[in-house]
Amino acid sequence: MSELTNLNHQLLLRSAIIGDKDNWFGLADSAKRKKIQNRINQRSHRKLVVIYQRPPEVSSTVNICLVGARQRHKPSPCTPSPSTAVPTVSHRNATSIPSIRVLITAVLNHELDLKMLVDKVNILQLHSWDNQAIIRVFETIASHDRRTGIIRSNMLSSLSQFNFSRALMLNAEVFGLSADHMHDDACSLFVVAGPWPVSVNINTETLPHGLRPTSLQYRTEHHPWIDLLPVAQLRDNILQRSVDTYDEADLCRAFTGRGHGQGTGVIVWREPWDPSGWEVTAxxxxxxxxxxxGCFDLFRSTNMWRSQRGERPLFRSQ
Known part of the structure; x- marks a missing residue:
């Protein structure tokens, strides 16, 4: 079993905690237990009704990391201005809405692995209809699992993956980036001459310390997804490596866990721009x-989070 199943699930599921009055686990009175279960089921139904009645929105169909991977392997220079670039964004057609609903229903009925649903999270569109639906489903399932005391075998790894995707989305918001700045041919604003949109924050003095660019980020053309990682040495390690020596798409999948059943390679416990809240898996x-x-701060934070779970350090003390 993956080490992720040993994580403190209260940290991962804290957003779904509901009062003890809904905890029917171990209740001997069958009538009271049935009453609580009915209340829980009605609440879950209301949540799903809200999900299905929400109007569809424009939604990007690309993954932020994989977009960056494709861009860095292209010989052409970065797009000079995000305002003139054509983003790789498509309008969701009528058939895509039922597909998400079918996935949600299958997951709730235990007919489909939860991992299949979390892979649908689009980190370019934090407030998209699909993302909000998936968030609601996670809340419902997590609340149910907490009350029953039975956690799905893949719940923790799926939530870890979702937390990492959400971390990148929130860091993109810190920079003021939208889908228009994250398209296939996009280039980091740190290496692109202005003018920039007013919404974009490139004033490094106001950025969280973990997101402030290094000199290498100013000199090396790269996709903006790398700027979203709040560990400076890690960003430089990626930029210094020749793209011909590794598969960047594989690296992105290793970060996010997209398409894999073993969860994410990175766990985010605090605000996403705070490197002390980041942990890497073995x-x-x-x-x-x-x-x-050389990411010694990341080593220390990883060991700290592991120690809180009673696990051995992953890295030697520096």
């Missing part, structure tokens, strides 16, 4: 050691 450290080479 699997990621083994497979992508060069990415985190």
């Amino acid at each position: 699997e990621f450290a083994r497979s992508w050691g060069w990415v985190i080479s």
Whole structure:
């Protein structure tokens, strides 16, 4: 079983906590237990009704990391101005809405792995209809699992993956980036000459310390997704590595866990721009050691979070 199943699930599921009055687990009185279960089911039904009645919105169909991976392998220079670029965004057609609803229903009925649903999270559109629906489903399932005391085997890894995707989305908002700035040919604003949109924050003095650019970020053309990682040495490690020596799409999947059943390679416990809240898993450290080479603060934060769960340190003390 993955080490992620040993994580303190109260940290991952804290957004779904409901009062003890809904906890029917171990209740001997069958009538009272049935009453509580009915109340829970009605609440869940109301949530799903809200999900299905929400109007569809424009939604991007790309993954932020994989977009960056494709861009860095292209020989053409970065797009000079995000305002003139054509973003890789498509309008969701009528058939895509039922597809999400079908997935949600299948997951709730235990007919489909929860991982299939979390892979649909679009980190370019935090407030999209699909994302909000998936968030609601997670809240419903997490609340149910907490009350029953039975956690789905893939719940923790799926929520870890979702937390990482959400972390990148929130860091993109810190920069004021939208889908228009994250398209396939986009280039980091730190290496693109202005003028920039008013919404974009490139005043490094106002950025959280973990997101302030390094000199290498100013000199090296790269996709903005790299700027969203709040560990400076990690960003530099990626930029210094020749794109011909590794598969960047694989690296992105290792970060996010997209398409894999073992969860994410990174766990985010605090505000996403705070590097002390980031933890790497043993699997990621083994497979992508060069990415985190010299990231001593990340080593310390990883060991700290592991120690809080009673686990052995992953890295030697520096």
